Amino acid sequence: xxxxxxxxxxxxxxxxxxxxxxxxxxxxxxxxxxxxxxxxxxxxxxxxxxxxxxxxxxxxxxxxxxxxxxxxxxxxxxxxxxxxxxxx
Numbered sequence: 001x002x003x004x005x006x007x008x009x010x011x012x013x014x015x016x017x018x019x020x021x022x023x024x025x026x027x028x029x030x031x032x033x034x035x036x037x038x039x040x041x042x043x044x045x046x047x048x049x050x051x052x053x054x055x056x057x058x059x060x061x062x063x064x065x066x067x068x069x070x071x072x073x074x075x076x077x078x079x080x081x082x083x084x085x086x087x088x
Contacts, residue, residue, distance in 0.1 A: 005045045011038040025072070032069035036062040 015035035022028040039062035047055035 001045060001049065005042070005049075008038055008042045008045060012042055029069045029072060032065050036066035036069070039065070 012035060015031050015038060019028055019031045019035065022031060039058050043055040043058040043062065046058065
């Protein structure tokens, strides 16, 4: 379990770093969503280790990150060919 937690923690750190480096907003949204997902997995592993308060804190942070990305993506203007766009 420790190895899995280390791997997830590295993923979280990498997504945070990537978000800071992203040039296009759509890339940032994708990385924010992936960060939220990685944080959810991290919280599960931490909860299984018994630290429920820390797990709840991580879930709260992950939720705000994903909600922020979703709100920003929803506020983007649609182009006339938006039905032809494919997202990751």
